[in-house]
Amino acid sequence: MKNNVQLITYVDRLTGSGVQALDNILHNQLSGLFSGVHLLPFYYPIDGSDAGFDPIDHTEVDSRLGDWGNVKTLGESHELMADLIVNHMSAQSKEFLDVLDKGSDSPFWELFLTKDKVFPAGLNEEQQAKIYRPRPGSSFTNYVLPNNQSADFWTTFTDNQIDIDVTSDVGQAYLTRILKTFAENNINIIRLDAAGYAIKKAGTSCFMLEETFEFIDQLTKKSNAQGIDTLVEIHSYYQTQIEIAKRVDQVYDFALPPLILHSIFSQDFSALIKWLNISPRNCITVLDTHDGIGIIDVGPMNGKKGLLDNAEIDNLVKKIHLNSAGESQKATGAAASNVDLYQVNCTYYDALAANDYDYLLARAIQFFAPGTPQVYYAGLFAEKNDMSLLSATNVGRDINRPYLNSEHIEKSLEKPITQAIIELIKLRNNSEAFNGEFTIEGQQSVLEMAWTNDKSQATLLVDLTARKASIELNDKGKKRFILLESLLN
Incomplete structure (x- = not known):
């Protein structure tokens, strides 16, 4: 890239x-x-x-x-x-709809992750508490399957995003x-x-x-x-x-x-x-x-x-x-x-x-x-x-x-x-x-960020207290000095 x-x-x-x-x-x-x-x-x-x-x-x-x-x-x-x-795909996908239609007989049954695949002996409170959550609520959504059966599918994010068993x-x-x-x-x-x-x-x-x-x-x-x-x-x-x-x-x-x-x-x-x-x-x-x-x-x-x-x-x-x-x-x-x-x-x-x-x-x-x-x-x-x-x-x-x-x-x-x-x-x-080497220096409200690549240099100088910032460029002898605020004029 x-x-x-x-x-x-x-x-x-x-x-x-x-x-x-x-x-x-x-x-x-x-x-x-x-x-x-x-x-x-x-x-x-x-x-x-x-x-x-x-x-x-x-x-x-x-x-x-x-x-x-x-x-x-x-x-x-x-x-x-x-x-x-x-991590997941839509609950409206043809694969998951097939699972809802055929249950474990679906060729896509193993594509999706259910609670019992990870916790075959059941999920206790201690295990539940360890699961890292990006959102509140349960990690699972219960879906009805054929023959009066149901399953808890992993839904890490939303109930329309069914987790995949990537293994x-x-x-x-x-x-x-x-x-x-x-x-x-x-x-x-x-x-x-x-x-x-x-x-x-x-x-x-x-x-x-x-x-x-x-x-x-x-x-x-x-x-x-x-x-x-x-x-x-x-x-x-x-x-x-x-x-x-x-x-x-x-x-x-x-x-x-x-x-x-x-x-x-x-x-x-x-x-x-x-x-x-x-x-x-x-x-x-x-x-x-x-x-x-x-x-x-x-x-x-x-x-x-x-x-x-x-x-x-x-x-x-x-x-x-x-x-x-x-x-x-x-x-x-x-x-x-x-x-x-x-x-x-x-x-x-x-x-x-x-x-x-x-x-x-x-x-x-x-x-x-x-x-x-x-x-x-x-x-x-x-x-x-x-x-x-x-x-x-x-x-x-x-x-x-x-x-x-x-x-x-x-x-x-x-x-x-x-x-x-x-x-x-x-x-x-x-x-x-x-494309060269990076250095950074500064303290409190002052910052200097610099790049050096052979004969090319670029430096950003910032003073937050004075509300001043500038860029100094030297590309193989061609020099430029730019006050950041001048770019807005």
């Missing part, structure tokens, strides 16, 4: 149309900005209970977006990332079929969605077990053999991320977004500097995604210190709620239909009180941090919280999943903040310095 800025987007929610329209936008309004695109779920259906993360058919492009031919064409000009949803032969065949389809259609990298929950074992947390690492290792090898790299998506304790990074192609730096917010809010870079001195280098960086802003990634866990303490996390969350005029509070936790209680749902722009300078500073820090930067489509255009969509769906994460179109893009491209972000993207893409 090229070390250039990439775009994260839903096909329909950016374009108002399909893959061909996205291709046109990337070659026109957004020409030359993104070397790659993370296509959020484009499988049938894109409008299930979890915005495509509950596929009925993981190998079928939703016809409203086009077909595999359109995806393959897009992949000829851009590196493509797609989600491999390893079974039919489960392995299912994943192999998806990989083959991806390889045939120019998918270069897969995001292993919810991979940490894929392996369940009695008496454990059923999250990121040693067996989970082994499963990810095996799946990575299968993917690599098809010419596909893997990116593991896991929200967890920061030390866990470091360990995971040693064993996979790439991980997300999910600690970065809350740490940047904390730094700006508290005027103290100490936690961020500590993290970037030890953070994985084989990572993808983001500020915002289709999910909320992760908190668990910087917090303490099981008595172990986090990058931030509980008081700092409380202040961070309260400040986001304050900056967004309470809108994030309406979309977070028990206030809306959330599948993850460890995230704050809010656009990153509104988390920073829609302050253009602070938002641009956050992007600059992201682009200078180690890793390959990705920019979410709503973040590119500095979108505000979509309260109308939240009200219509009562899905907390929809606050940051707006529906745009070509006309909206044209207007957004005229905004000073969008133009400034585009300039930062060009800077990040065009400097050879970012």
Whole structure:
């Protein structure tokens, strides 16, 4: 994968149309900005209970977006990332419907995970308490089967997302079929969605077990053999991320977004500097995604210190709620239909009180941090919280999943903040310095991030107290000095 800025987007929610329209936008309004695109779920259906993360058919492009031919064409000009949803599939899939019709006589019976497969002697309270939960409530949903029978199926996220038994032969065949389809259609990298929950074992947390690492290792090898790299998506304790990074192609730096917010809010870079001195280098960086802003990634866990303490996390969350005029509070936790209680749902722009300078500073820090930067489509255009969509769906994460179109893009491209972000993207893409060595220094409100690659250097200097930031570039003797605020003029 090229070390250039990439775009994260839903096909329909950016374009108002399909893959061909996205291709046109990337070659026109957004020409030359993104070397790659993370296509959020484009499988049938894109409008299930979890915005495509509950596929009925993981190998079928939703016809409203086009077909595999359109995806393959897009992949000829851009590196493509797609989600491999390893943990579950839709309760409306033909495979699960067949199970409901035929019970254990279905050829797909072994594809799905039931409670008694993991707990054949029954699940006691002690075992139940150990299971790591991303949401409140039970890990299981009871479904009626033929002959007056029923079964408790694992439903880690929602009752419409039935967990797969990835250790079974039919489960392995299912994943192999998806990989083959991806390889045939120019998918270069897969995001292993919810991979940490894929392996369940009695008496454990059923999250990121040693067996989970082994499963990810095996799946990575299968993917690599098809010419596909893997990116593991896991929200967890920061030390866990470091360990995971040693064993996979790439991980997300999910600690970065809350740490940047904390730094700006508290005027103290100490936690961020500590993290970037030890953070994985084989990572993808983001500020915002289709999910909320992760908190668990910087917090303490099981008595172990986090990058931030509980008081700092409380202040961070309260400040986001304050900056967004309470809108994030309406979309977070028990206030809306959330599948993850460890995230704050809010656009990153509104988390920073829609302050253009602070938002641009956050992007600059992201682009200078180690890793390959990705920019979410709503973040590119500095979108505000979509309260109308939240009200219509009562899905907390929809606050940051707006529906745009070509006309909206044209207007957004005229905004000073969008133009400034585009300039930062060009800077990040065009400097050879970012392929070199990274250093970071600073204390309290002052930060210096630098990249050096032979005769190319790039340095970001920030003083939060003075509200000044600058970028110094030297690309093989060609020097530039940029005051960050000047990009907004």
